[in-house]
Amino acid sequence: MKIFVCLKQVPDTETRIQIKSDRSGIEETGIKWVMNPYDEFAVEEALKLKEAKGAGTITVVSVGPKARVTEAIRTALAMGADDGLVIDTTEYLDTFQTAQALAGAIKKEGSFDYVFTGKLAIDDNAASVPQILAEFLNVPHVTVVSKFTPGSPTVVERETEGGTREVFTIEGPCVVACNKGLNTPRYASLPGIMKAKKKPIKEMTLADAGVAPSQIKVRLKDFQLPPEKPQVKMISGDAATQAKELVRLLMEEAKVL
Amino acid sequence: MSKVFVFIEGQNEIKKGGLELLTAGKNSGREVVAGAVGASAKALAAQAGKYGASSVFVCEAAGLADYNPAQYADVLTAMIKESGAEVVLASATALARDLFPRVAARLNSGLASDCTTLEMTASELKVRRPLYAGKCTAEVEFVDSPIKFVLMRANQLPVGTPDEAKSASVREFPAPAESAAIKTKEVVKGASSKADLTEANVIVSGGRGMQGPEHFKLLDDLASVIGATVGASRAVADAGWVPHSMQVGQTGKTVAPSLYIAVGISGAIQHLAGMSGSKVIVAINKDPDAPIFQKSTYGLVGDLFEIVPKLTEEFKKALHK
Ligand SMILES: Cc1cc2nc3c(=O)[nH]c(=O)nc-3n(C[C@H](O)[C@H](O)[C@H](O)COP(=O)(O)OP(=O)(O)OC[C@H]3O[C@@H](n4cnc5c(N)ncnc54)[C@H](O)[C@@H]3O)c2cc1C
Ligand SMILES: Nc1ncnc2c1ncn2[C@@H]1O[C@H](COP(=O)(O)O)[C@@H](O)[C@H]1O
Numbered sequence: 001m002k003i004f005v006c007l008k009q010v011p012d013t014e015t016r017i018q019i020k021s022d023r024s025g026i027e028e029t030g031i032k033w034v035m036n037p038y039d040e041f042a043v044e045e046a047l048k049l050k051e052a053k054g055a056g057t058i059t060v061v062s063v064g065p066k067a068r069v070t071e072a073i074r075t076a077l078a079m080g081a082d083d084g085l086v087i088d089t090t091e092y093l094d095t096f097q098t099a100q101a102l103a104g105a106i107k108k109e110g111s112f113d114y115v116f117t118g119k120l121a122i123d124d125n126a127a128s129v130p131q132i133l134a135e136f137l138n139v140p141h142v143t144v145v146s147k148f149t150p151g152s153p154t155v156v157e158r159e160t161e162g163g164t165r166e167v168f169t170i171e172g173p174c175v176v177a178c179n180k181g182l183n184t185p186r187y188a189s190l191p192g193i194m195k196a197k198k199k200p201i202k203e204m205t206l207a208d209a210g211v212a213p214s215q216i217k218v219r220l221k222d223f224q225l226p227p228e229k230p231q232v233k234m235i236s237g238d239a240a241t242q243a244k245e246l247v248r249l250l251m252e253e254a255k256v257l
Numbered sequence: 258m259s260k261v262f263v264f265i266e267g268q269n270e271i272k273k274g275g276l277e278l279l280t281a282g283k284n285s286g287r288e289v290v291a292g293a294v295g296a297s298a299k300a301l302a303a304q305a306g307k308y309g310a311s312s313v314f315v316c317e318a319a320g321l322a323d324y325n326p327a328q329y330a331d332v333l334t335a336m337i338k339e340s341g342a343e344v345v346l347a348s349a350t351a352l353a354r355d356l357f358p359r360v361a362a363r364l365n366s367g368l369a370s371d372c373t374t375l376e377m378t379a380s381e382l383k384v385r386r387p388l389y390a391g392k393c394t395a396e397v398e399f400v401d402s403p404i405k406f407v408l409m410r411a412n413q414l415p416v417g418t419p420d421e422a423k424s425a426s427v428r429e430f431p432a433p434a435e436s437a438a439i440k441t442k443e444v445v446k447g448a449s450s451k452a453d454l455t456e457a458n459v460i461v462s463g464g465r466g467m468q469g470p471e472h473f474k475l476l477d478d479l480a481s482v483i484g485a486t487v488g489a490s491r492a493v494a495d496a497g498w499v500p501h502s503m504q505v506g507q508t509g510k511t512v513a514p515s516l517y518i519a520v521g522i523s524g525a526i527q528h529l530a531g532m533s534g535s536k537v538i539v540a541i542n543k544d545p546d547a548p549i550f551q552k553s554t555y556g557l558v559g560d561l562f563e564i565v566p567k568l569t570e571e572f573k574k575a576l577h578k
Contacts, residue, residue, distance in 0.1 A: 013507055013527050017392040026393065037508055095358065096367055122507055123389055126370050128358035131326075135362040140327060140439035143355045155442065160351035161455065163447025163502040166324060169440045180508055181501045217367025217402040220388070220395040226533070232540075234556045242557045243567035246539065247575050249555060254537045256516040257459070257483060257576070 001056030003046045004106055004115045005081065006133070008036040009064055009072040010123040019223045025092075026223065035072045038118025040185035041178035046116050047080045048183060049150055059109065063087040063101045070201060077196035078188030084201035085109070091206065091213040092220075095128040102129070103136035104209030112173055114154075119144050119177045130177035140170050143177040259379055261287040262342035263310065264333070264357075266350060269300050273456065274348025274411035276308055281414055282346065283309025286379035290314060290340040291425070294332050296322035299427065306425030308417060313425045314340065318432035323444045324352050326359070327436035333360045336430060337404065344382055346375075349408040350455070361406040368406035369397035373413050373513070373534065382407070390507045390530030410534075411456045412513050447502070451486045454503070454510045459518075462488035462505055462532070466521015466542065466561055470498035475562070476520060479569045482576065488512065490522045506531035521561050524549025541565065 011017070011031045018027040035043075043060070050056040058081040062069040066088040073084035087101045106112060115137070120127035127143065134141030146165070147157035153169035159179060160166060188196070206213060235245050250257050261282045265275035282289035291310035293301045295317065302313040314336045321328065333356065337345055345361075347353040349371050361368040369384050373394070376383040384407050385394050399405045454460060461480045463473055473487065480487050487503065494504040505512055507530040517535035521542065522528060529552055532538070540553040541561050550556040557564055 011389065013390065013530075015389075017389045019393060026389070094367060096362060099362070125386075125388065125390070125511075126358075127354050128368060128370055131355065131358040132362040135359045140436070141355075141359065142326070142439075144351065153440075158355075159502055160324075161447070161453030162451070163500055165445040165447070167442040167445070168325075169442050171438055174439070216400050218369060219398045219400050221398055222385075222396040223388075224394050226387075226391065226394065229552060229554070232550050232553045232556045234550075234558065236558075239559055239563035239567045242559060242564055243571045246555060246557060246568065247571040250516065250537070250539075251575060254516075254554065256537050257572075 001050065001053050002110070002112045003049060003056055003058045004112055005039070005042050005046045005058060005060045005076065006102055006115065006117040006129070007039045007043070007060050007062045007072050007076055008118070008121045009033045009062065009069045010036045010121055013122065019225060023223045024221060033068055033071070035075055036118050036121045038120060038178060038180070041180060041182045042116035042118050043076045043079050043081060044183045044185040045148055045176070045178055047186070049114070057082045059083050059085055061085045061087070061102055061105055063089065063093065063098050065090045066203060073201055074196050075188060077199045078192040079186055080192060083199055085204065086201060087204045087206060087209050089206045089213070093211070093213065094216050094218045095124070095126045096132055096217045097211050097213065097215070099129045099132035099136055101206060101209040101211045102133050104211065105204055106137065108208070114150070114173060115175045117175065117177045119179045130175050134175035137175065139173045139175060141175040141177065142168055142170070144179045145176050146179050146181050148176055148182065258288045260340060260342040261285065261289055261344045261346060261377070262337055262340045263289055263291050264345070264347035264353060265291050265293050265301055265305055266348070266352060267301055268297060271301050271304050271308070272348065272350070273416065274350065274409065276416045277411065277414040278346040278348060278409060279305060279308040279310060280417035281375055281377055283417060285377040287344070287377070290342055292333065292336045294321055294329055302425060302427045304419070306423050307419035307421060310425045312428060314428050314430055316430040316432060320432060320435070323441045325436065325439065325441045326355060327439050328433045329356050330359050330363065331433035332430060334363050337364060343404055344377070345404055345406045347408050349410050353408055357406055357408055361404070364404050366404040366406055367399055367402035368408065370408045371511070372397070372407055372409050375407065375409055375414060387534065390527070391533050410513055412458060412515065454486050454488050454505065454512050457486035457512065457514050459483055459485035459516045460488050460505070460512055460514045461485045461518045461520065462490065462522060463493060463520050464490035464522030465492040467493065467498070473499065475565045479565055479572070482569055482572045490528050519549050520565060522549055523547050524552060
């Protein structure tokens with residue numbers, strides 16, 4: 001069984017975001033980088049699958065500057081993945097190009113059974129790379145996955161609106177974009193961390209993966225902080241008074257009901 | 258005339274997000290081609306015409322009642338190609354968010370997902386989207402993209418008044434072949450008949466201050482009076498008091514209703530990330546220093562168990578229910 005897990009490194013959720021003076025992006029100094037939280041579910045699902053099969057290789061792939069994304073890869077290796085692959089770049093890529101790089105790298109590695117990703121990266125909030133990757137790999141995708149049962153066919157469940165679940169059967173390889181609730185990611189153990197130091201991490205360039213950074217489809221510009229909210233209006237009094245006043249304000253001042 | 262393709266969804270009526278985009282299309286001065294897929298796609302055509310579509314592409318088949326990523330991608334690709342549109346708009350529903358990145362890639366184009374502002378004229382398009390969980394926003398510029406795909410969050414744009422005299426021409430598309438690789442086995446409908454959180458116009462959310470799953474009835478009562486959908490914080494979802502599908506925040510749903518009422522929620526940064534785009538925010542919390550108050554429009558310090566029932570009562574009176 002050959003499994004790939006796509007990992008993105010993102011700013012920690014507590015990070016204060018500051019914008020560059022020319023508004024071309026965010027200030028990266030001082031940011032604490034972590035594994036995208038949804039990608040932890042992807043790593044865990046891959047590990048569970050390998051354990052259930054009793055055999056297989058899990059390769060963790062990440063597109064980004066080697067100097068920092070290696071750390072996220074090491075974390076996945078410490079959880080139990082077998083080896084890593086960095087597509088080393090400091091260029092800003094859009095989701096199309098990121099998926100192109102991942103597809104290029106995965107194709108170069110040979111055949112695969114499953115590719116696990118997160119359902120979305122919490123920095124760009126795109127929820128696009130898995131579907132585009134699947135298109136380039138010419139296999140089906142399922143996103144927002146809350147249940148995964150490998151086999152022939154593989155049965156995958158996804159969550160949509162109002163708690164509705166869609167169940168798909170898949171023949172052959174596919175891309176599975178994992179949601180919270182799919183599993184509980186394990187912590188890296190101390191022996192795991194020691195072992196991870198010796199696990200191999202391969203490198204590739206964007207050119208190796210078949211991507212030209214200049215052929216970007218969408219670019220981000222004019223970064224802005226959200227407008228300041230006006231000062232909160234506190235409503236005092238006993239519960240009955242507060243309730244009455246709030247209803248009045250919502251209907252007469254805010255006019256939202 | 259430049260064209261815009263608007264993807265519409267709905268059972269018998271077009272969902273609000275779709276109406277917002279038809280209106281934006283009409284107001285831009287572009288020719289609007291609407292596209293609908295499903296078991297009752299044709300039922301949406303007349304309404305689309307009244308909201309500004311000059312033609313509606315439909316693909317109606319019993320086999321398309323449930324979403325299938327491969328088949329839907331095939332039809333949408335065919336429709337968009339045929340339309341000749343250079344802009345494609347869809348409301349960022351669960352279905353559209355799954356589908357459009359793949360369709361855009363197939364058409365060698367880029368996509369701006371989860372946008373919150375859209376300014377469109379006959380010749381220009383300007384969209385912005387939140388990044389880093391709403392801590393900032395940026396404009397998305399299309400560079401080397403033959404078609405510009407935009408997914409818009411619902412509740413961001415006005416809905417125009419329908420012109421009852423207008424109608425659209427209807428063009429039928431054949432149902433795509435079944436995919437050998439992926440089949441839709443079944444769809445298990447969720448219990449909730451209410452609007453989904455991501456589309457809801459009013460949301461009442463409960464946090465750890467609710468003290469237990471049994472007290473969510475208080476919020477259900479309030480919600481049913483004001484037509485709200487009930488949400489929750491992660492603390493509550495993780496405790497198993499409510500399903501994860503109700504969680505609002507960075508690792509839950511991103512919502513932008515007109516009114517968000519946070520009950521017994523402290524206002525952690527990851528919760529704010531999912532709801533700070535709401536127009537009006539009300540916080541009910543016993544701790545006057547709870548961070549949620551800093552992001553709120555109206556704040557009520559007090560015991561939720563006293564305030565919420567009173568609030569339900571007052572709304573009943575005010576709304577004559
Ligand atoms: C990576 C990551 C992702 C996360 N994603 C999310 C997310 O998507 N969504 C999310 O919500 N959280 C998320 N969190 C968790 C977040 O940090 C908080 O722990 C969580 O939001 C707290 O939930 P809460 O406000 O319900 O609970 P608490 O912080 O415990 O707040 C309870 C509040 O209730 C008030 N209260 C208690 N009793 C009463 C009463 N009788 N009347 C009135 N008020 C009362 C208290 O004063 C308090 O302010 C995430 C955390 C991390 C690290
Ligand atoms: N630079 C990247 N390197 C590796 N995987 C990525 C990268 N960007 C996105 N992904 C994967 O795609 C998922 C969704 O990301 P996005 O489409 O950017 O929201 C993430 O959870 C990752 O699994």
